Amino acid sequence: MTTSTLRALGHRLLSVVLTLLGLLLLTFVIGRVMPLDPVLSIVGPDADRSTYDQVYQQLGLDRPLPVQFAYYLRDLLHGDLGNALLTGHKVTDDLARVLPATVELATMAIVLGTGLGVPLGVYAATRRGRLADHVVRVISLFGYSTPVFWFGMMGLLVFYAWLGWAGGAGRIDLAFDGMVAPRTGLLLVDSAMAGEWEVFRNAIKFLLLPACILGLHSMAYISRMTRSFMLAQLSQEYITTARVKGLSERGVVWGHAFRNILVQLLTIVALAYGGLLEGAVLIETVFAWPGFGQYLTSSLLLGDMNAVMGCVLVVGVIFVTLNLLSDALYHVFDPRTR
Amino acid sequence: MNHTKLLRRCAASVAVALALGTLGVVAQAKTPDDQLIVGFSMNNLLSLDPAAATGNDVVELAANLYDYLIELDPQTISKMQPGLAESWKVSADGRSITLVVRKGVKFQSGNELTAEDAAWSLQRVLKLNLAMASPWKSYGFTAQNVEKAVRATDATTLVIDLPEPTDPKMVLYTLATSVSSVVLDRKKVMENEKNGDMGAAWLTTHAAGSGPFSLVEWRAKDALLMNRFDGYWRGPAKLKRVIMRHMTESQSLRLMLERGDLDVASGMSVPDIESMKKNPEAVVSPVRRGTLYYVAVSMKDPKFADKRVRLAIRNLIDYDGINTTVMPNYGVPQQRPVQMGLPASLPSPGYKLDVAAAKKLLSEAGFPNGFKTTIRVLADPPFINIATSLQATLAKAGIEASVLSGTGNQVYGAMRERNFEILVGRGGGGVEPHPHSSLRALVYNPDNSDAAKLTNFQGWRTSFFSPELNQLIEKAEVERDEAKQTAQYQEAQKLYEAQVGAIQPFSQMVDTVVLRKDVRNYFGHPSATTRLRDVSKQR
Numbered sequence: 001m002t003t004s005t006l007r008a009l010g011h012r013l014l015s016v017v018l019t020l021l022g023l024l025l026l027t028f029v030i031g032r033v034m035p036l037d038p039v040l041s042i043v044g045p046d047a048d049r050s051t052y053d054q055v056y057q058q059l060g061l062d063r064p065l066p067v068q069f070a071y072y073l074r075d076l077l078h079g080d081l082g083n084a085l086l087t088g089h090k091v092t093d094d095l096a097r098v099l100p101a102t103v104e105l106a107t108m109a110i111v112l113g114t115g116l117g118v119p120l121g122v123y124a125a126t127r128r129g130r131l132a133d134h135v136v137r138v139i140s141l142f143g144y145s146t147p148v149f150w151f152g153m154m155g156l157l158v159f160y161a162w163l164g165w166a167g168g169a170g171r172i173d174l175a176f177d178g179m180v181a182p183r184t185g186l187l188l189v190d191s192a193m194a195g196e197w198e199v200f201r202n203a204i205k206f207l208l209l210p211a212c213i214l215g216l217h218s219m220a221y222i223s224r225m226t227r228s229f230m231l232a233q234l235s236q237e238y239i240t241t242a243r244v245k246g247l248s249e250r251g252v253v254w255g256h257a258f259r260n261i262l263v264q265l266l267t268i269v270a271l272a273y274g275g276l277l278e279g280a281v282l283i284e285t286v287f288a289w290p291g292f293g294q295y296l297t298s299s300l301l302l303g304d305m306n307a308v309m310g311c312v313l314v315v316g317v318i319f320v321t322l323n324l325l326s327d328a329l330y331h332v333f334d335p336r337t338r
Numbered sequence: 339m340n341h342t343k344l345l346r347r348c349a350a351s352v353a354v355a356l357a358l359g360t361l362g363v364v365a366q367a368k369t370p371d372d373q374l375i376v377g378f379s380m381n382n383l384l385s386l387d388p389a390a391a392t393g394n395d396v397v398e399l400a401a402n403l404y405d406y407l408i409e410l411d412p413q414t415i416s417k418m419q420p421g422l423a424e425s426w427k428v429s430a431d432g433r434s435i436t437l438v439v440r441k442g443v444k445f446q447s448g449n450e451l452t453a454e455d456a457a458w459s460l461q462r463v464l465k466l467n468l469a470m471a472s473p474w475k476s477y478g479f480t481a482q483n484v485e486k487a488v489r490a491t492d493a494t495t496l497v498i499d500l501p502e503p504t505d506p507k508m509v510l511y512t513l514a515t516s517v518s519s520v521v522l523d524r525k526k527v528m529e530n531e532k533n534g535d536m537g538a539a540w541l542t543t544h545a546a547g548s549g550p551f552s553l554v555e556w557r558a559k560d561a562l563l564m565n566r567f568d569g570y571w572r573g574p575a576k577l578k579r580v581i582m583r584h585m586t587e588s589q590s591l592r593l594m595l596e597r598g599d600l601d602v603a604s605g606m607s608v609p610d611i612e613s614m615k616k617n618p619e620a621v622v623s624p625v626r627r628g629t630l631y632y633v634a635v636s637m638k639d640p641k642f643a644d645k646r647v648r649l650a651i652r653n654l655i656d657y658d659g660i661n662t663t664v665m666p667n668y669g670v671p672q673q674r675p676v677q678m679g680l681p682a683s684l685p686s687p688g689y690k691l692d693v694a695a696a697k698k699l700l701s702e703a704g705f706p707n708g709f710k711t712t713i714r715v716l717a718d719p720p721f722i723n724i725a726t727s728l729q730a731t732l733a734k735a736g737i738e739a740s741v742l743s744g745t746g747n748q749v750y751g752a753m754r755e756r757n758f759e760i761l762v763g764r765g766g767g768g769v770e771p772h773p774h775s776s777l778r779a780l781v782y783n784p785d786n787s788d789a790a791k792l793t794n795f796q797g798w799r800t801s802f803f804s805p806e807l808n809q810l811i812e813k814a815e816v817e818r819d820e821a822k823q824t825a826q827y828q829e830a831q832k833l834y835e836a837q838v839g840a841i842q843p844f845s846q847m848v849d850t851v852v853l854r855k856d857v858r859n860y861f862g863h864p865s866a867t868t869r870l871r872d873v874s875k876q877r
Binding site for chain 1: 392467543559561563581746747765791
């Protein structure tokens with residue numbers, strides 16, 4: 001590795017750390033300025049002054065803000081995000097519990113969204129202005145503009161309440177709850193590792209509907225983007241050349257044009273995935289999915305700053321990582337960016 | 339496959355699916371016979387520690403994980419029944435209560451339960467001085483005096499000396515209703531003590547009781563599992579397992595209840611409750627609570643310090659409209675600070691919306707064209723709907739009110755800071771079925787200075803200060819003759835009416851629970867101590 005690459009890497013790492021630090025500082029300040037009182041959440045509205053003051057001190061809120069932030073950073077360096085008021089557990093333990101639930105949901109959603117969105121986008125681009133193109137555009141417009149919450153409710157009504165195909169609220173039937181020891185926290189992986197196929201099937205039954213609904217949303221976005229990337233490529237001269245040279249239409253579309261949009265697509269998918277990880281709040285509420293989105297909203301409403309900061313850190317790290325990854329992919333696939 | 343074929347196939351499968359669904363071909367799911375599955379929002383469940391846990395949700399859990407010394411009958415709540423205490427006696431001067439604690443009761447850990455555990459549990463609440471110490475502090479107990487005042491003289495005798503004169507019945511009611519009164523397994527808790535916290539950190543997420551169910555696991559904002567404790571002193575509970583699930587979305591609750599995946603649901607929205615009333619598989623069960631919905635004004639604001647303006651506001655609440663359109667399933671009409679159903683309760687004063695009277699009062703007070711003000715309110719139903727109604731009726735008399743909605747934290751936080759004008763809220767003691775419980779919470783204000791910071795008294799928060807009422811409440815509290823006491827409490831309510839208090843109740847809270855038809859012996863308790871030990875399913 002050359003010195004310049006190392007230096008570039010160093011710069012990149014430094015900027016990542018600074019970004020995360022800035023994010024934490026901003027969240028911390030906003031959190032403290034917010035008209036939300038964590039003490040009141042703990043002691044309830046009817047507590048008297050002495051109890052209130054005691055809890056206020058226990059939480060360390062009587063210290064000056066910079067000191068509180070410095071303590072927070074010190075603990076963070078030791079891998080300690082503090083205790084969550086919301087659950088009484090360590091924030092790190094909570095995140096280790098809620099993140100896998102959302103990762104499982106978002107991964108399934110992004111797989112479905114990409115698996116359907118990319119072919120649909122390509123298909124629409126190759127039939128530009130024809131009926132198929134319009135149909136795909138209407139589908140993606142519908143998928144993108146209809147609230148996820150509404151889809152969730154309708155999905156539950158049709159596939160859970162009427163048809164009984166999908167599981168209801170939660171991640172698994174209560175009868176199976178706790179049957180598989182959590183190793184990764186991903187229920188599908190854990191049950192497969194334990195060879196508990198009944199649990200696995202049940203988990204799929206619960207996962208599929210919310211994942212499809214989230215997937216529909218990302219499918220709409222991905223297909224629209226794929227379509228426009230493809231259109232841009234298909235109007236290029238090298239495509240005409242390829243066609244003139246007698247290459248089959250399939251070869252032109254998938255072999256030439258699609259290969260050239262791959263990097264752009266990866267960026268889009270990566271960002272959509274990041275969005276799913278932090279933004280599945282509504283679906284998690286409708287399906288009582290014990291994931292990251294629910295955890296973040298509850299802690300926000302409570303003014304539980306340790307939990308909020310932990311969540312912000314996670315979201316920050318997810319986005320920074322995804323950005324780094326997509327940058328790296330550009331670097332690998334597109335020689336012009338080197 | 340061409341497009342038309344594909345579309346046709348899709349349409350056909352959707353049609354078949356819908357037809358199957360509407361015909362009810364799909365088998366109904368059923369919860370297991372010996373398990374009770376309950377769905378409700380666990381958003382207010384932050385701690386299971388009886389010394390720290392606020393709110394009604396934890397009371398229901400505590401009533402099943404732990405035992406109380408005294409229990410209240412769910413049908414006639416002023417009737418006290420033995421719990422862990424076989425009997426109790428109040429001394430002639432009313433300053434001491436002696437309870438006889440049952441012999442042979444075992445905790446879930448196998449440890450023997452004694453009067454020492456009961457004494458230690460109460461002492462712990464005061465020593466930790468967390469949220470649930472409030473009722474005890476109001477009787478004069480402190481961290482310093484509690485060891486002397488609450489003590490076990492032997493393994494079966496618990497003596498509680500009252501540091502200040504009060505109605506011993508009120509203390510007995512607190513023993514029967516407050517989550518702080520459950521008896522903890524002292525040995526087990528102390529095994530888990532850390533840095534002198536008397537097990538507080540551990541008890542936040544664990545339980546150590548003698549109740550009919552033992553806590554298996556509580557995953558915050560997800561699920562709580564309880565298993566039957568076979569060694570329960572009353573005999574094992576009928577259900578083997580109780581599973582509680584965190585569900586905040588009313589429609590999801592309804593769908594799961596309809597399909598039979600849930601047995602009990604609470605916190606459902608009014609339209610969903612109404613639709614469940616038509617479902618032959620469900621039973622809708624309203625439970626009356628002691629807390630009141632009210633409109634409060636801050637008398638720190640010079641406008642509202644004027645009695646005529648307060649009276650005008652009292653005339654500008656659409657009691658009938660709110661109670662018939664907004665409050666069904668949330669509350670029943672009640673216009674007095676003492677909850678209904680007690681010997682001291684008075685018939686309704688019959689306040690009505692009277693815009694003309696209000697306008698007259700406002701112009702006498704110097705506001706012929708009304709004024710501008712704000713209404714603070716929780717963003718959730720029914721509060722926000724009540725505020726909208728109030729906003730409309732205030733406007734009829736020229737009062738232009740803007741609605742500031744927020745979370746409980748923001749709304750009651752502002753009230754605790756005495757920083758509001760009008761507020762639509764819910765409160766009052768009312769847990770203990772005793773007039774003092776409500777009057778202390780809503781009316782009583784022993785020191786109106788800002789420095790006093792009596793944030794636990796809503797009287798103080800509204801700056802309502804009436805020395806005559808304070809005296810009357812204090813006098814009634816220590817009156818040993820029941821008939822006289824009842825008369826005094828009635829007098830206090832009449833005086834409150836005449837003085838036009840800062841808090842005007844319009845409805846008494848109702849909590850609506852929806853059950854599957856086959857659930858037997860589920861009696862929602864007005865004090866939230868709903869006991870599941872006799873609940874079963876009949877199929």
